[in-house]
Amino acid sequence: MIDRFRTDCRYHSGMDAPFPPLPQDLLAAAHRLLARAPDCHKYDFGRVLVIGGSRSMAGAPALAGMAVLRGAAGVVEIAVPQAIAPVVAGFDPALIVHGLPEDGGGHFGAEALDGLLALAQKADVVVCGPGMGRGPALADLVERLWQSFPRLLLLDADGLNALAGLPRERLRAPAGSRMLTPHAGEMQRLLGSVCSERAALEAEATAYAAELDAVLVLKGHRTLVTDGVRNQHNASGGPGLATAGTGDVLSGLIGALAAQGLTPFEAARLGAWLHGVAGELACEALTAPGMTAGDVLDALPMAWKALAE
Numbered sequence: 001m002i003d004r005f006r007t008d009c010r011y012h013s014g015m016d017a018p019f020p021p022l023p024q025d026l027l028a029a030a031h032r033l034l035a036r037a038p039d040c041h042k043y044d045f046g047r048v049l050v051i052g053g054s055r056s057m058a059g060a061p062a063l064a065g066m067a068v069l070r071g072a073a074g075v076v077e078i079a080v081p082q083a084i085a086p087v088v089a090g091f092d093p094a095l096i097v098h099g100l101p102e103d104g105g106g107h108f109g110a111e112a113l114d115g116l117l118a119l120a121q122k123a124d125v126v127v128c129g130p131g132m133g134r135g136p137a138l139a140d141l142v143e144r145l146w147q148s149f150p151r152l153l154l155l156d157a158d159g160l161n162a163l164a165g166l167p168r169e170r171l172r173a174p175a176g177s178r179m180l181t182p183h184a185g186e187m188q189r190l191l192g193s194v195c196s197e198r199a200a201l202e203a204e205a206t207a208y209a210a211e212l213d214a215v216l217v218l219k220g221h222r223t224l225v226t227d228g229v230r231n232q233h234n235a236s237g238g239p240g241l242a243t244a245g246t247g248d249v250l251s252g253l254i255g256a257l258a259a260q261g262l263t264p265f266e267a268a269r270l271g272a273w274l275h276g277v278a279g280e281l282a283c284e285a286l287t288a289p290g291m292t293a294g295d296v297l298d299a300l301p302m303a304w305k306a307l308a309e
């Protein structure tokens with residue numbers, strides 16, 4: 001019964017090792033993150049800005065922000081519409097939260113754009129989209145970030161929905177590295193097509209990543225990480241991750257790894273691996289039906305430990 005339960009929590013059942021091995025080429029990068037100098041300080045580990053949230057979705061940017069910290073970046077700032085700022089800050093005292101002007105629907109308003117771009121200037125990585133909703137100013141925000149932010153911009157959730165509404169010719173000249181983390185539904189929206197077969201969707205996603213010169217993480221069972229040329233599937237994780245908010249955790253985690261100096265392709269692959277291992281650990285402790293995204297966050301320290309071993 002116990003063995004059956006353990007294998008239900010992961011999709012590499014049948015392996016002897018407790019977790020699927022990390023691909024060899026990521027080991028050196030992973031161990032660089034684990035080794036900290038005695039005189040280090042938080043700004044050695046990068047700053048991430050999370051932009052997201054809306055009146056009904058305060059949890060998504062909070063989960064992403066917490067995953068930035070559990071992903072070992074030194075500092076996270078979270079920018080949200082002002083009405084939800086106290087709620088988001090209440091998730092954890094380590095979060096720095098900025099409230100920006102909102103429209104009547106509880107999304108960022110047009111007056112928030114300059115403030116958001118100013119906050120981005122200090123960040124090594126911007127994660128934009130979790131819980132952001134679909135307000136009228138958001139396409140403009142994403143277009144301006146795409147064209148002007150000179151470091152890694154990671155778009156997830158409603159950041160991707162805003163991107164899907166922009167003509168592709170306006171995305172030709174990004175100012176820095178770009179990463180997209182869609183689930184299958186968001187990927188189809190980006191492509192503007194319905195593609196229900198996974199292999200065909202992966203092929204289209206790869207071509208899309210190449211066209212945009214972006215790293216793309218197509219999430220789900222055996223998450224694909226592609227930069228349009230290199231394609232890698234993640235081997236960790238399992239069905240316990242099919243619960244609200246786990247994608248928000250992944251976006252913050254990948255942002256944190258990139259802020260610590262991993263390349264976007266490395267950060268996406270290591271992030272997917274750690275996230276999957278944390279999902280397996282949470283599932284083994286709590287069952288797939290019983291676990292939540294907060295449990296994945298709480299299991300991330302043990303996933304780091306698995307990496308260290």
Ligand SMILES: NC(=O)C1=CN([C@@H]2O[C@H](COP(=O)(O)OP(=O)(O)OC[C@H]3O[C@@H](n4cnc5c(N)ncnc54)[C@H](O)[C@@H]3O)[C@@H](O)[C@H]2O)[C@@H](O)CC1
Nearest residue numbers: 057058059060130131132133157158183184185244245248
């Ligand atoms: N506590 C919170 O504040 C939470 C907020 N969330 C936010 O909710 C907003 C909507 O996100 P949703 O993920 O619901 O997406 P959407 O509502 O944009 O898309 C969901 C649609 O895509 C379809 N779909 C096809 N393949 C899918 C797949 N593999 N996974 C999921 N859906 C698939 C679904 O059937 C559904 O029709 C985002 O801003 C997201 O960040 C969620 O992350 C959940 C938690």
Ligand SMILES: Nc1ncnc2c1ncn2[C@@H]1O[C@H](COP(=O)(O)OP(=O)(O)O)[C@@H](O)[C@H]1O
Nearest residue numbers: 183219220221238239241242244245246247248
């Ligand atoms: N059946 C599954 N097997 C493995 N991983 C899964 C499965 N279902 C969902 N996941 C993972 O859970 C996360 C869900 O992300 P997403 O759909 O964006 O959720 P949300 O928007 O609610 O945060 C992704 O990392 C995805 O790979």
Ligand SMILES: [Mg+2]
Nearest residue numbers: 157183247248
């Ligand atoms: Mg999501």
